[in-house]
Amino acid sequence: MSSVFDKIDLERYSRQLPMIGARGQIDLASSTVAVVGLGGLGSLVSYYLAAAGVGKILLIDGERIELNNLNRQILYSTRDVGEWKAEVAAQRLRELNPDIDIEPVRTEISADNVNRILGEADVIVDGLDDWRARLVLDEYSQKTGKPLVHGAVDGFYGQMTVIVPGKTPCLACIAPKDLGYRGCRAALGAAVGLVAVLEALDTIKLLTRIGNPAIGRLLIIDAFNSRIEEITLKPVECGRCMERIVEAQDLGLKPEKPA
Numbered sequence: 001m002s003s004v005f006d007k008i009d010l011e012r013y014s015r016q017l018p019m020i021g022a023r024g025q026i027d028l029a030s031s032t033v034a035v036v037g038l039g040g041l042g043s044l045v046s047y048y049l050a051a052a053g054v055g056k057i058l059l060i061d062g063e064r065i066e067l068n069n070l071n072r073q074i075l076y077s078t079r080d081v082g083e084w085k086a087e088v089a090a091q092r093l094r095e096l097n098p099d100i101d102i103e104p105v106r107t108e109i110s111a112d113n114v115n116r117i118l119g120e121a122d123v124i125v126d127g128l129d130d131w132r133a134r135l136v137l138d139e140y141s142q143k144t145g146k147p148l149v150h151g152a153v154d155g156f157y158g159q160m161t162v163i164v165p166g167k168t169p170c171l172a173c174i175a176p177k178d179l180g181y182r183g184c185r186a187a188l189g190a191a192v193g194l195v196a197v198l199e200a201l202d203t204i205k206l207l208t209r210i211g212n213p214a215i216g217r218l219l220i221i222d223a224f225n226s227r228i229e230e231i232t233l234k235p236v237e238c239g240r241c242m243e244r245i246v247e248a249q250d251l252g253l254k255p256e257k258p259a
């Protein structure tokens with residue numbers, strides 16, 4: 001533990017140490033986070049995780065940068081158009097923080113590669129814009145027990161929650177039935193950023209075990225009217241997360257708020 005701390009550049013993190021402490025900084029340095037999707041959400045989340053000193057960040061995206069990405073995907077510049085998002089993101093984040101390990105993975109996540117790619121991760125961050133791929137992350141999270149930090153944006157509106165298997169409903173339980181979220185087809189950069197910052201914050205809080213992440217609470221972000229509301233998530237007939245929640249209750253690990 002102290003050997004990890006000895007390697008940490010205290011000057012770099014001096015403004016956050018009062019909040020998270022040496023223990024929190026060591027927790028960050030010892031953690032691996034997978035950011036899946038490096039669009040508007042993933043760019044900002046990975047930026048803050050790298051800046052905060054998360055020891056290893058997996059950057060997963062199989063797309064190239066387009067000009068229409070630049071209104072919200074803050075890791076990329078005009079000169080990067082045509083380049084791979086994962087590669088450019090890795091380069092930017094290494095410039096930001098050379099003390100951490102950044103691993104670009106130039107592929108789309110799928111049921112075939114999810115175990116291999118996310119194997120090392122302690123926490124999974126959803127930066128996707130496709131519900132089918134999100135449900136692959138959800139399945140993986142439920143199978144492995146790893147927390148999934150979910151965010152989604154549609155125009156001025158967004159949602160965010162932290163899914164902890166055995167403690168909260170799974171993502172499939174709260175997915176729109178028609179899978180109709182259009183992702184970031186229409187999005188104002190700052191509105192996407194708002195959801196991304198909430199994801200980054202709760203990832204850091206999960207890793208350092210401070211504060212109250214949105215575990216079992218769905219935050220509904222209305223950036224048009226500048227409002228954030230929340231819904232307490234209750235298990236529904238899912239047959240998957242329900243079983244785990246009952247199991248967790250048997251063990252005395254009750255959900256945050258009883259349904």
Ligand SMILES: [Zn+2]
Nearest residue numbers: 170173238241
């Ligand atoms: Zn469920």
